[in-house]
Amino acid sequence: MPLLKICGLTRIEDALAARGADMLGVVLEPSSPRVGSLTLLRDIKSEVKVPAVAVRVSGSLEEMFDLARDADYLQIHRVLTNDELEALSSYEKRKILYVPADLKFLNYLKNACERGDLVLVDSPSKTSATDLKVAAVMLSECSKAGLAGGIGLDNLDSYLKLQPYFLDVSRGVEISPGVKDHRKLRELIRRVKG
Numbered sequence: 001m002p003l004l005k006i007c008g009l010t011r012i013e014d015a016l017a018a019r020g021a022d023m024l025g026v027v028l029e030p031s032s033p034r035v036g037s038l039t040l041l042r043d044i045k046s047e048v049k050v051p052a053v054a055v056r057v058s059g060s061l062e063e064m065f066d067l068a069r070d071a072d073y074l075q076i077h078r079v080l081t082n083d084e085l086e087a088l089s090s091y092e093k094r095k096i097l098y099v100p101a102d103l104k105f106l107n108y109l110k111n112a113c114e115r116g117d118l119v120l121v122d123s124p125s126k127t128s129a130t131d132l133k134v135a136a137v138m139l140s141e142c143s144k145a146g147l148a149g150g151i152g153l154d155n156l157d158s159y160l161k162l163q164p165y166f167l168d169v170s171r172g173v174e175i176s177p178g179v180k181d182h183r184k185l186r187e188l189i190r191r192v193k194g
């Protein structure tokens, strides 16, 4: 059974409805339509008592880790330079490293798999779903790799078949950007976690 991360939360009531998931994520990227807050991140830890993930794209490593100081994980949602990958070991915070689902990133995936606590294979574009044939190859190269990119209740089974270490779902359980559908959340949790 994979771990389940639900991401893109902006409201504590949605985080509470996502109880049963293994990690809850808050996007701290100002340009995202589902940008959340540091307060929500702290409330997830104290009220929901589930590991909280801060998701960030922009800024230096130092800025990102500083922003994520109250989170359990920092998810860095961009491709890092070689220098940045090497510098990761100087930060104690647990890290989730995004890798685009594209075979040209296979070497990067191996590097990220060595340096991250978890790796997230996700669609290279926020408007499309992950190519599952590509994802299958990439998951076979990294045992701690999770899968994201357009997962919803209608296509969940095809993602589950790949047996990722974890599944990460955001858009697929939304009513509108940042607002979750509690019925969909409950069904997702039941089908993934049993």
Ligand SMILES: O=C(O)c1ccccc1N[C@@H]1O[C@H](COP(=O)(O)O)[C@@H](O)[C@H]1O
Pocket (backbone or CB within 6 Å): 007, 008, 025, 027, 029, 032, 033, 034, 055, 056, 057, 077, 122, 126, 148, 149, 150, 151, 168, 169, 170, 171, 172
């Ligand atoms: O969703 C966003 O707006 C976003 C912005 C900046 C970085 C990451 C973002 N989303 C993350 O992408 C994965 C997969 O999401 P989806 O299910 O395909 O919508 C997840 O970690 C999101 O939080």
